[in-house]
Structure formats: C-alpha cells, structure tokens
Amino acid sequence: MTYTFEPVGVIRSPYREKFGIPRQPSLVDAARLTLELLPPYNHPDCVRGLEAFSHVWIQFVFHQTMARGWQPLVRPPRLGGNAKVGVFASRATHRPNPIGLSLVELLAVETDDGARLRLAGADLLDGTPVLDVKPYIPFVEARPEARGGFVDGPPPQLDVHWSDAALGQLAALSDPPAGLAALIEQVLAQDPRPAYQDDPARIYGVVLHQYNIRFNIHAGRAEILEIQTLAQN
Numbered sequence: 001m002t003y004t005f006e007p008v009g010v011i012r013s014p015y016r017e018k019f020g021i022p023r024q025p026s027l028v029d030a031a032r033l034t035l036e037l038l039p040p041y042n043h044p045d046c047v048r049g050l051e052a053f054s055h056v057w058i059q060f061v062f063h064q065t066m067a068r069g070w071q072p073l074v075r076p077p078r079l080g081g082n083a084k085v086g087v088f089a090s091r092a093t094h095r096p097n098p099i100g101l102s103l104v105e106l107l108a109v110e111t112d113d114g115a116r117l118r119l120a121g122a123d124l125l126d127g128t129p130v131l132d133v134k135p136y137i138p139f140v141e142a143r144p145e146a147r148g149g150f151v152d153g154p155p156p157q158l159d160v161h162w163s164d165a166a167l168g169q170l171a172a173l174s175d176p177p178a179g180l181a182a183l184i185e186q187v188l189a190q191d192p193r194p195a196y197q198d199d200p201a202r203i204y205g206v207v208l209h210q211y212n213i214r215f216n217i218h219a220g221r222a223e224i225l226e227i228q229t230l231a232q233n
C-alpha cells in the first residue's frame with residue numbers, strides 16, 4: 001500500500017543551507033520563520049482558532065536529502081559521530097519515510113492575503129514542504145518525567161566572539177533583518193561542525209538569510225571572522 005500526500009505549505013527560513021541549522025527546534029530561538037500555507041489550505045477558515053495556541057507541531061518532508069534513502073543504523077551527533085543507534089531510536093533525516101516533526105513557537109497567525117504562520121525557533125531549511133500543522137496540547141504532550149535516552153539535555157554551547165572586522169561589517173549592512181546578530185551568535189554557539197571535526201585552522205561558512213558568516217572554532221570558542229553579502233537569486 002502506498003499513500004500520496006501533498007504539501008499544505010512551504011517554509012520561508014533564514015537557513016538557506018543545511019549546514020548550520022540547529023539539530024532540533026528551540027535551540028536557536030532567534031530564528032524567525034514563516035509557514036506560507038498553499039491554496040486551498042490558505043483559506044482563513046483552515047487556521048481559525050489556532051492563534052489561541054502558543055506552540056504547534058510541524059510535520060514536514062526532509063526534501064533536500066530524501067533522495068539518499070535510509071539506513072537501519074545511524075550515528076547521532078550527540079554520541080560523538082561513532083556510536084550507532086537504530087534509525088527509529090534517532091531523529092535522523094534519512095528515514096524510510098523522510099518525514100520530520102518539529103515543535104515550534106507560534107508567534108502569529110496572519111490571514112490577510114492568504115494565510116501564514118509566524119514561527120520562532122524552527123530547525124527547518126528554506127523551502128521545506130510542510131505536510132501538516134497541529135496545535136501542541138501541553139497537558140497531554142508535556143512529560144517532564146520522560147527519559148531522554150542518549151539525548152539527556154541541551155548540547156554544550158560555545159562562546160561566540162566577534163572580530164573587529166565582522167563587527168564593522170555588521171554595522172555597515174544596509175537594512176539587515178531584525179535580530180541578525182542574535183541569530184548568528186545562537187547558531188554558532190550550537191557548534192555546527194560535524195561531530196568528528198576539530199581543526200582550529202579551518203574556516204567554515206554558514207549561510208543565514210543572504211549572508212555567508214565565516215568563522216572558525218578554537219578552544220571552545222567560535223570567532224566570527226567575516227560577514228559576506230551574497231548575491232540574491
């Protein structure tokens with residue numbers, strides 16, 4: 001038996017590439033995303049009453065990586081990148097059905113000219129197709145006594161430092177998106193490097209909005225070296 005689903009909406013996100021996206025929602029609460037609902041799901045009736053909820057579940061397709069298929073065992077970054085667990089014991093993107101699930105804060109529901117949801121803290125790539133939205137119901141779904149397996153708390157955070165050059169470039173940006181500095185700092189504090197990489201000489205780039213943020217990581221500290229403005233397509 002096969003089932004066919006179509007997206008009800010698409011995500012607009014500052015995360016333009018996979019590298020640098022937090023590994024779970026709410027780790028970078030400075031991220032502001034929009035879920036644009038698509039016709040016919042963008043009728044105001046479809047979201048009536050949703051504004052009463054503070055958080056929503058977003059079900060989405062890992063569309064950028066789904067062509068790579070799946071493996072029964074995966075190496076979660078939280079286990080250092082070597083130990084393996086079963087795909088169903090992980091939140092890995094490569095799954096038999098490449099469907100993701102993120103709990104995100106709902107900031108606003110807008111119904112002028114279609115319908116869109118303003119979201120905070122989501123871990124989603126720009127262009128992600130969304131299959132469904134459901135309100136989060138705290139009395140059923142908040143389980144503080146639950147065991148978290150190998151994910152027993154938030155990941156360690158790096159200190160983040162701005163070089164003078166990057167600070168100058170930030171100040172010189174014309175009309176930057178609101179909260180850009182906080183977004184950069186929170187993303188880098190997550191340590192976006194793959195689990196097995198620790199090369200202080202290596203310079204990385206994370207693309208946020210239309211900016212390439214160049215940085216390196218040394219002795220537990222991320223240094224922001226440069227902000228490059230990319231050509232918009």
Ligand code: SAM
Nearest residue numbers: 021022023062063064065091100101124125128
């Ligand atoms: N919270 C979700 C879950 O548990 O299903 C996602 C967890 S998954 C580990 C989070 C990662 O998915 C992000 O760090 C990003 O690299 C990746 N990702 C986000 N949107 C994606 C997309 N549309 N296609 C492929 N990968 C995506």
